[in-house]
Amino acid sequence: MNKAPPKPRGANRSRAPFRQAFESYLGHHRRVARDSARRMLQAPVASLMTWTVMGVALALPVGLLLLLTSLQGVSAGWESAARVTLYLAEEVTVDQADGLRLDIAMRPEVAEVELIDKTQALAEFRSGSGLDDALDFLNDNPLPHTLLVTPTDRVRSELAMQGLLGTLEDIRGVSRVQVDLGWLQRLKAITEVLGRGVWALAALLALAVILVIGNTIRLAIENRRDEILVAKLVGGTDAFVRRPFLYTGIWFGLGGGLVAFVLLQLTLWWLSGPVERLADLYGSQFVLTGLSFQGNLVLLMVAIGFGWLGAWLAVKRHLVAIEPG
Amino acid sequence: MIEFEQVSKRYDGDHTALKQVNFQLARGELAFLTGHSGAGKSTLLKLIMLMERPSAGRVVVGGQLLNTLPKRQVPYIRRHIGVVFQNHQLLFDRSVFDNVAMPLEVMGTPAGDIGRRVRAALDKVGLLSKEKMNPIQLSGGEQQRVGIARAVVNKPPVLLADEPTGNLDPALSADIMRLFEQFSQVGVTVLIASHDIALIDNMQRRTLTLADGRLVSEGGVS
Ligand SMILES: Nc1ncnc2c1ncn2[C@@H]1O[C@H](COP(=O)(O)OP(=O)(O)OP(=O)(O)O)[C@@H](O)[C@H]1O
Ligand SMILES: [Mg+2]
Secondary structure, three states: OOOOOOHHHHHHHHHOHHHHHHHHHHHHHHHHHHHHHHHHHHOHHHHHHHHHHHHHHHHHHHHHHHHHHHHHHHHHHOHHHOEEEEEEOOOOOHHHHHHHHHHHHHOOOEEEEEEEOHHHHHHHHHHHHOOHHHHHOOOOOOOOOEEEEEEOOOOOOHHHHHHHHHHHHHOOOEEEEEEEOHHHHHHHHHHHHHHHHHHHHHHHHHHHHHHHHHHHHHHHHHHOHHHHHHHHHOOOOHHHHHHHHHHHHHHHHHHHHHHHHHHHHHHHHHHHHHHHHHHHHOOOOOOOOOOOHHHHHHHHHHHHHHHHHHHHHHHHHHOOOOOOO | OEEEEEEEEEOOOOOEEEEEEEEEEOOOOEEEEEEOOOOOHHHHHHHHHOOOOOOEEEEEEOOEEOOOOOHHHHHHHHOOEEEEOOOOOOOOOOOHHHHHHHHHHHHOOOHHHHHHHHHHHHHHOOOHHHOOOOHHHOOHHHHHHHHHHHHHOOOOOEEEEEOOOOOOOHHHHHHHHHHHHHHHHOOOEEEEEOOOHHHHHHHOOEEEEEEOOEEEEOOOEO
């Protein structure tokens, strides 16, 4: 140490001090990243468990969202399945009603029209409602004739449907028009509710993921307490001390993201057969679509982000407490 | 290099560990800090290291007033102060080389320089041949010397030692003292806390004596 430092090095350093500092900084990042990964893989079972917890927590909401998106696709495709019920005015006779049926059936946007006359309607109502006895007290049949209109496939959009309803309403003899979206409408409402539910679930699971990572990092901090003390003692900045743990968080996030990816692929593959059969049964073009390439990339990024965030929170909380003294 | 001006340190509760301590150490000076157990030796060193802050008075190291130094500046001050502690605080999960390299790592020293400087420091303490070993495989004296190598590897202008010869035999202690003398000869300010009176007398150096937190003697050569 008495000897003067070798000159050429000094000259080197002064030639490109900034570049050298930057390279050494990058080198440090590389080393820390590699070291964090190595430490994680040294406890493969524990790490795998953390990844799996993360993976499940990520895959669950993503899978449900995919299912919902697919269901929304179905309802969009089946707008045409809506049926329109026309309640005719009371004074309209059966013959007039049948005339109306023929008129409406001529329309290009109408596929089929069925007439249900009031006697038939009452009979159906009787058997369906269980109000048999009560109905006996009525002298007159209070029900109107009705026409059941099935639009063609051309009336897919909301707008076309509105147009058709408008024209049907204006027909003389029609007193009331009712669109029966039936199960389709219900499906829509359900998917909407489920959509919100899934997002709420996703938020909760994201919180869980962050806490799981935070706890894992807390343990890592405890395990490396001595090292942290020495690093602080010899002049390590907070950023220096934080770095390995942030990288650990990133690696756990990446692992969790990969597990989520695998789980989603497996589930899709496992469901694809039954879903196809089901769709065939209902004559639907329903397909359960997986994530796109970009989608998967986003999934990984989000997972890594959560890992980093969890680590950052744990580090923020626990690292300040470790001070030499 | 080190300047204490009316420095007091009170720990929570109202135990006063240091009372109005005044002294100065010049560049390249080697001094001992002695006193009974609990006299405040470690506390004084911790104030220089910014592991504690003074309750009153001024602590100046290298021209920098430490009292009001913001927390985020602390690491940069510590890089200029080498420390050898009672419990040597070596890490047993890495080699001797990696232990000694830590102060350079935190400074972001380029990898090539790290190798050169770590070997120079290990050579200095006579442990160059053991760089690849784990510190746990070394004797107490060797571990202490690894600690010294780590303290001086980045050539700090100030070197602090708290009981560096704590449980070493006299011959080893003398060895280590000779190392400290060599550092002071190249301009490092060295302050050694110790109650090994025999050793201190032997060295014929300036000795600061604390008693119940007061500096009772800052004599020249004792
Ligand atoms: N963190 C602390 N909190 C409260 N009191 C403390 C703390 N550190 C030290 N003290 C008290 O301050 C006094 C001085 O302690 P210090 O460690 O400086 O003594 P010392 O001279 O180094 O003793 P020794 O020779 O036994 O190491 C002691 O009475 C001790 O109890
Ligand atoms: Mg002490």
